[in-house]
Amino acid sequence: KRQPFYYFMLDVQKKHAERGKRYSLREMPEIASPLWANMGSAEKKKYEEMAKYMNKQDSSTGSLKTCHGLDFEVLEKEQRVEASKEKMMKEDVRQIIKQALLKNDLARKNFFLIHVNYFCKSNGGNSQPRYDAAELAILEFSLQDGLGRGMHTIMKLDSLPYGYMYEAKTHTSATHDLPLPPDTLGTIRIREAVVEVIKFVNCNDSDICSPIFTFDDHIPVVRSVFQEVMESLRSSAPMDFRIYSLSELLFHLKNATHEHAVTTATSPPFASVFLAESYLERGTFDYAEGLPCEIHVENDRVPYCSQTKIRGWAYSIIRSCAPDLGIEFVEGKHEPECALPTPQIKILDDASDFTATEFSDRHSNYRPMTAGSSLNLNNTVDSVATSYKDEFPMIRDIRRGKGRGNLL
Template sequence: MPKKQQHNAFYFFMQDFRKTQETQGKKFPGGLQEIATVCSPEWQKMTDQQKGPYEARAKNAKVKSGISGMKYTSQGVPITLIEKEAKRKQEFEDNMNDYIKMTVNMTDHIDELISKKFYFIHVNWLCRKLLPNGEGDFYPIEFAVAEFSLKDGVAKPYHEIIDLDVPMGYASDALQHSEATHKISPNPPGGEKNFSIMYQRLRNLLEPETIGDELPPLYTTRGVMEIVPGLLSRMAKTVGQTADMFRVYSLETLFFHIRNTAASKIDTVGFPALTIAEDQIHRDIFDYVSGIACDYHQNIDGATMHCSLSVVIRWAYTICDFCCLDVGIEMKPGAHCPLNTDMDRIRDLKEKRESDMDNLMAESVNRIRSMTGVTEEHRVKTSARTYKEDQERRQNFQPLKIIDHSKLLNSNVPDNKCDPNAPSTSIQSTSTFAQKKVERPLRLPRGPSFAMSVSDTEKVPSMDHMNFPAIGGRGINLRKASTEKFPPIGRGRGGTFDN
């Protein structure tokens, strides 16, 4: 993007000076450079009050030309605006996390968490219209909101298909997106057009958890969070409000904290990271469950998994699948799990889990150890001894035996003799040491090498500084004098290949 030229107050003073001088017949063939040289002394003599009008003209020119001293991106968007938006999103993320932690983790008893109600929302869109500020306005075509709690599962689902006109120029995009996902054509027959009616129905659903004018949050996945405001803003507009009156929070974060809080209450393993909760939601193991989609999608092949009503119900099933057994909730088909779920198998799994937990607790109590490594059984057995038994154990103790391996039989350590009268030691230690063959034991520090100790001293060359042997001579003499036998030179030892 080309840099825009900025004009200061002195520039406008030169323009006025030039007009005044030209009316008097003077010419400036040198242009602005000549004018600046002539009028500079007069500009220096002016007071701040006299320069004020020119300063104001310079500021107004910057505003008109869009120059304010700010830095811009290559698309012409001010960097300060981008930083401000990033700060706003971070503050929203922090407030969301704090609210969810306070709502879920601050429950004094597990029953409060089980009875707590949450609201899930999913929106299908028709097209995305680009706004002048670079953001997108998603035109909703279908949405569903459902109440959820661990105790009652999914309840009171509210579903609507919307009859909304497609903006000019977006008809092709709307048809392509509809065919690829929800398969709802624009202006569907029987669709709801009045957003005021939809707003009132939504308020009635949220009423049990509404405090004053503050509505409870609506939870959805992060991939749908930017789509939901397109619906809520149209609802809020009917009552003279904006989409800010609604709070749209992350379903994955809620699932993460519900699971870990339930696990901590009964001492089981939760999710180690938020990504685990996100993966379980996106995996969508109930995506092909039948009987939970709306009447419109139920009769269309391949469209039930995109139905908004089916989506919010499957979210509830996923959370119940991870949390209900741990908190001791009897799962009900249709509310906590699909209607065709084998409940006998779930009950058996629950009984097995409870039995495993009881056995684990009993085993942990019996095997608990203190900091010294003493088991509970040994502690009880020791405390049951009488004083007389304890004194007998102390008197009949065996003294500690110290084994000197240098005096054992069959030792091949040089210059060490075995004492036949030495007390016998462990048979295992003696046999193990006797079987170990040391071909070349280590010599004492600062002592002669093994080759020097067994060689003929007369054949060993002098080691003084006047008669130091040449390289190769000393090694040959020592090898000849030594009784140690080396294998013949062959392959891989620098010799020839002749056998």
């Protein structure tokens, strides 16, 4: 028989999963026990009644059902699959950092960050959450070169799922405050945007994209948006896209730079992934000049802009890790212009291989990866923004070309 605590564990596990943190049932007792111990009898009653009800169910089928009629064995199998994916993700991130160290290329290793704002969250056809994208931004950066290529777009959407207008109004008014469908400001649909993102990160013409990192509780949003687009492109070759935890990346990256520091480290490594996540949650650069797009400057929602998010994350990671490698900061690349300077310890030039260099064309320009794109693409700005008027080029403004990785 299942005890009330078991159902409480499942509830806590589900809430963590909605925030992008997935734990196996083996890990849940340690997480849920302190919460259960502090609960009153009135709070526990819900789970006691659930256990009583479920234990009375007819067991002739040999399996228990949830209150929604779902088979517990199927549910637990899905949870094991998710836990396995989580484990593989963590190992993959460790290997990425390890390989960069072996190649002595950690400072020059490029990482991709992504953020997607959405209008509302609804139920998809497979009982999974579905998100209607409102804005998308992606950025490439490295510790040595700072901010590199980037793309940004506001989405075009004709309508919302039936019955979700109130939820969309509530969510958007509390966050990005972009106009709701059918009055959206964008000209690019999410399908076209995701295709351009795949081209942006898939520089080797392989079926495996480079990992894309986002904040932990935002992983389900990005994965859902990508998965929906991939399912609509079934005629295309299968694509393995990896949406990974940003705090997991920072945790291992900071440990690596601290361990291989060429000078006295300005800050200690993070004791856990949760502390790395807390560091990113600070929003140190939420109001820094030059991060948001012009639309969010005008509607006074700068911290919620997708450009603000990814640039702020990149600057935060660079501020934490780059000083360990003796990298000299350049305004607009390693930190926002007009920002308070990051404390740095000066070292001799011959004591470090990690001296900031001028951006190469690879970091200053981008063209779509194929000439077969159906987008109508025009000239864009020629560098990463140093003010809100120099925001990332809109995806609709990117023109076709033979080269890759060049902003026009």
